[in-house]
Amino acid sequence: MRLLIAALLIDLSFSYFLRDAQSYQQNRYNFGRYIDTLKREKLWHDLLQNGFLFLFFIFSIMSVSEADGLIVLFLCVYVYLFSKNEEKQPLTLVYTQRIKRLITLYAVLIALFVLLCTQLSKITIYVLMIPLFGLHSLFFIVTALLSVPLEKRIRRQYRQAASEKLAGCSCIKIGITGSYGKTSVKNILNQLLSMKYACCATPLSYNNEMGITRTIREKLTLSDEVFLCEMGADHVHEIEDLCRFVQPDYGIVTAVGLQHLATFKSLENILHEKLQLAEHAKKAVFINTDNEYLRNAQINNPIKIISYGVKEPADYQGVNIFCDASGSRFELLHENKRTAFETKLLGMHNILNCVGALAMADELGVDLELMKLALKTMPPIPHRLELKSFGCGRLIDNAYNSNPDSAKEALEVLAMMPGRHILITPGFIDLGAQTAFYCEQFGTQMKGIDLIVLIGRNAPDMERGCISVGIEEEKILHVDSMRRALEVVKAMMHENDTILIENDIPDAFLH
Numbered sequence: 327m328r329l330l331i332a333a334l335l336i337d338l339s340f341s342y343f344l345r346d347a348q349s350y351q352q353n354r355y356n357f358g359r360y361i362d363t364l365k366r367e368k369l370w371h372d373l374l375q376n377g378f379l380f381l382f383f384i385f386s387i388m389s390v391s392e393a394d395g396l397i398v399l400f401l402c403v404y405v406y407l408f409s410k411n412e413e414k415q416p417l418t419l420v421y422t423q424r425i426k427r428l429i430t431l432y433a434v435l436i437a438l439f440v441l442l443c444t445q446l447s448k449i450t451i452y453v454l455m456i457p458l459f460g461l462h463s464l465f466f467i468v469t470a471l472l473s474v475p476l477e478k479r480i481r482r483q484y485r486q487a488a489s490e491k492l493a494g495c496s497c498i499k500i501g502i503t504g505s506y507g508k509t510s511v512k513n514i515l516n517q518l519l520s521m522k523y524a525c526c527a528t529p530l531s532y533n534n535e536m537g538i539t540r541t542i543r544e545k546l547t548l549s550d551e552v553f554l555c556e557m558g559a560d561h562v563h564e565i566e567d568l569c570r571f572v573q574p575d576y577g578i579v580t581a582v583g584l585q586h587l588a589t590f591k592s593l594e595n596i597l598h599e600k601l602q603l604a605e606h607a608k609k610a611v612f613i614n615t616d617n618e619y620l621r622n623a624q625i626n627n628p629i630k631i632i633s634y635g636v637k638e639p640a641d642y643q644g645v646n647i648f649c650d651a652s653g654s655r656f657e658l659l660h661e662n663k664r665t666a667f668e669t670k671l672l673g674m675h676n677i678l679n680c681v682g683a684l685a686m687a688d689e690l691g692v693d694l695e696l697m698k699l700a701l702k703t704m705p706p707i708p709h710r711l712e713l714k715s716f717g718c719g720r721l722i723d724n725a726y727n728s729n730p731d732s733a734k735e736a737l738e739v740l741a742m743m744p745g746r747h748i749l750i751t752p753g754f755i756d757l758g759a760q761t762a763f764y765c766e767q768f769g770t771q772m773k774g775i776d777l778i779v780l781i782g783r784n785a786p787d788m789e790r791g792c793i794s795v796g797i798e799e800e801k802i803l804h805v806d807s808m809r810r811a812l813e814v815v816k817a818m819m820h821e822n823d824t825i826l827i828e829n830d831i832p833d834a835f836l837h
Contacts, residue, residue, distance in 0.1 A: 343432050346466035348419040354534075355424070357470070358589075364463055424477065432469045481536060488542035489571060497526070497550050499572055500686065503557040503565055503603045504580030504614070505596060506729050507679050508533070510707050511580050512556045514671075514683035517704050521696040523551040531726065533558030535568065552690075557603060560586035560756065565599050569606035576689070577607035578682055582619040585729045588758035593619070601625060612685050615640050616678060634685045636678050642685035644677050651713075651742050658684055665694050669701045672711045672722070673739045675732060709830075711739055717816050719745055719823035728754055728829035730764045736828050737771055745822035746776040750811045752829055753784030766791040777818065779803045779811045 353359035419425065492499075500515070502508045509531050516527045528541045533556040546553060557568045582597050590596045597619050604611040604625045615621045616635035625631055633640035636647060636656075645664070647656040653670040656677050669680060680701060687697055706712040709726035720743070724736045728751070740747050749772060753765040765784045769791020772778055778801055780788050785804045792802055805811045808830055815825055 343466060344419055346463050347425055347428060350470060351419060428469060428473055431473055435469060484539045488539040492542050495546060495548055498552045499555065499574045500576045501555050501557050501572060501574035501603050502578045503600055505583035505585040506732055507580035508556050510676065510679040510710050511578055511682050512554050513707050514680055514704060515686055516554055517700045518683055518687040518692055518697050519552050521700050522692045524549055525552045525554060526550040527554035528556045559599055560589045562595050562599055565602040569602055574607050575609045577603040577611040578686060579603055579613050579620060580682060581614055581617045583729050583731055584757050584760060586756045587760060588756050610689060612682055614682060632685060634682045636681060642681055644681040647677055649673060667698055667701050669704055670706060673735050675735045676711060711736060716825060717819045718821045719819055722826045725827045725830035733768055733828050734771055736826055740824060740826040743824035745824050746820055748777040748815055748823055748825040749775050750779045750815060750825060750827045752781035753788050762787045770795045773797055777801055779805060779815060781805055781808060781811055
């Protein structure tokens, strides 16, 4: 019978571990974020679990035989586990090396716990099981905390190896940061510079210390002439630390906005942190002066400061802009000379990103005709206003991230499209106390959309904004996941409809 208890312990423990590990991973291995998720999502679940466990504990110790108690244990826990799994989202845990190390450590701890249980009486086993399952997230936190010294050591070793490799490479190093737009600028600039240089760029949205470290160790070669390094941050001092690591020759600051306000605490901290790239660049920095926070920013670094934009006069300015459902056309104005460009990229924000990338490429001597060709053949950037076929219509995939500025721009792109207009969105995260305000404001901008599908905990705030501008309630649907939203929309689609996915928040943030 005790072997049955051990098997049950292992099975249940690992099931809970995978759920907690997924949440921890989606929260970027950040304890603060993970614990916030527990507060929002799991406390009532734990209370429910404790109730079940307490009931079968009482029943078991009152039962005539140990076998009866085990039957009750088995039935209660598995009925509860089945109901929990029915309401959970599919597991999307990525089995990185870090997760594999956590699994190994957790398995060792659980094995020790089970070994202990086999030496104890039935009642003592049940008493120990209550905190194990009722507070399983606490067990996971203990495991993660025990792994911290090893993870720090591994991180230091990897970073040191990457620093030495980067120091031995004579490539031009370009840092790119901003509250938004940095991945798009990096991808466009990589396309432009590749017409002249051998380039290595951080892939996807690898923009933190370990993502950059991995890129240098695995992708950078001695033959590369340019290293394009996206730099992300959601806490103060992180960009400063990345600059000490990479030591960029050039910098591009794409925007300052409210993204990650919850962790930066203030807009002043966000501005200060993004400008650390300008303070540490060795040769020149490119600043988006359309951005109200960057326009008059003070930079205490005696290097060349080059402005770019589309709304305000700048060293490099996009003018005569035309955008429609098939792409965009514009002219680049620099030193009173105009050069015409066209691109498949959608929306004014992408024109701004193109202008910033063109400015940097021009500084590095890429021929204008080659830049024209590169931009014309530039493929859509994944999950950034990316136009795709979907069902009997089309889908604008703007799922990677969102903020109030880019969401408004995405709605303008949706308005250009033919057919009925459908919006799927969970709203915004990381805006701290301002989240409800900006989600409601976003709702006021949805007027004219034919069907609005709202996901998760921000839905009431967005719906309040919708109702305030006269959007009919029957046009607004609430669902609990992106998967469910797509199922609903696909069933309701008409021929030639256009769907916009604005943000795709991980499950950890939705409820």
